Amino acid sequence: GAGVSQSPSNKVTEKGKDVELRCDPISGHTALYWYRQSLGQGLEFLIYFQGNSAPDKSGLPSDRFSAERTGGSVSTLTIQRTQQEDSAVYLCASSFRGLPDGYTFGSGTRLTVV
Amino acid sequence: EDKVVQSPLSLVVHEGDTVTLNCSYEVTNFRSLLWYKQEKKAPTFLFMLTSSGIEKKSGRLSSILDKKELFSILNITATQTGDSAVYLCAVTNNAGNMLTFGGGTRLMVKP
Numbered sequence: 001g002a003g004v005s006q007s008p009s010n011k012v013t014e015k016g017k018d019v020e021l022r023c024d025p026i027s028g029h030t031a032l033y034w035y036r037q038s039l040g041q042g043l044e045f046l047i048y049f050q051g052n053s054a055p056d057k058s059g060l061p062s063d064r065f066s067a068e069r070t071g072g073s074v075s076t077l078t079i080q081r082t083q084q085e086d087s088a089v090y091l092c093a094s095s096f097r098g099l100p101d102g103y104t105f106g107s108g109t110r111l112t113v114v
Numbered sequence: 115e116d117k118v119v120q121s122p123l124s125l126v127v128h129e130g131d132t133v134t135l136n137c138s139y140e141v142t143n144f145r146s147l148l149w150y151k152q153e154k155k156a157p158t159f160l161f162m163l164t165s166s167g168i169e170k171k172s173g174r175l176s177s178i179l180d181k182k183e184l185f186s187i188l189n190i191t192a193t194q195t196g197d198s199a200v201y202l203c204a205v206t207n208n209a210g211n212m213l214t215f216g217g218g219t220r221l222m223v224k225p
Binding site: 004031033035040041042043044045048050056059089091095098099100101103105106107108110 | 118155158
């Protein structure tokens, strides 16, 4: 597609429920990243996919967070048993071969856990 | 652990003013420093800097990197209300392509 597409744009969920956030990267971009931005804060790295390599999961804050990328394209970030501290904007970015100046960010999913 | 600190946290100026935003960093095996503008949700790329002392310029925006003192500045001259945004600084290292971000500077330009 023309840009990085994320859905839903907003999600309100009850504490304890599971949520799935979707990211559709730019066609041909081999690298895909997930970041989290809490209110008034910078972006926090979560996970990185590059081609068929094993993902870099070093930023995932707990085992309630997981992500997969199917067929080297669409990615889903899953948060199980959501907590209030999970409330944030979740941003996805893709780039061609992981080049940092080629990052294109999606518009994010604003997650609110009540 | 890589660390990026931005200052000031927020800034209010009037149209036509010149502003300087600061970014200092501590990075093992530094590779590059990047500046982004975030107006709503999606940050948009401004500059990538890898070499000291070479100014990058785009219209009224310019940026420079000092790898000895470990900082960068972003200058905006003749500010306009459309420059109001959060400006984010980020670094990469040789270990990977993920970005480590600072907390951002919120700029508000009043008419």
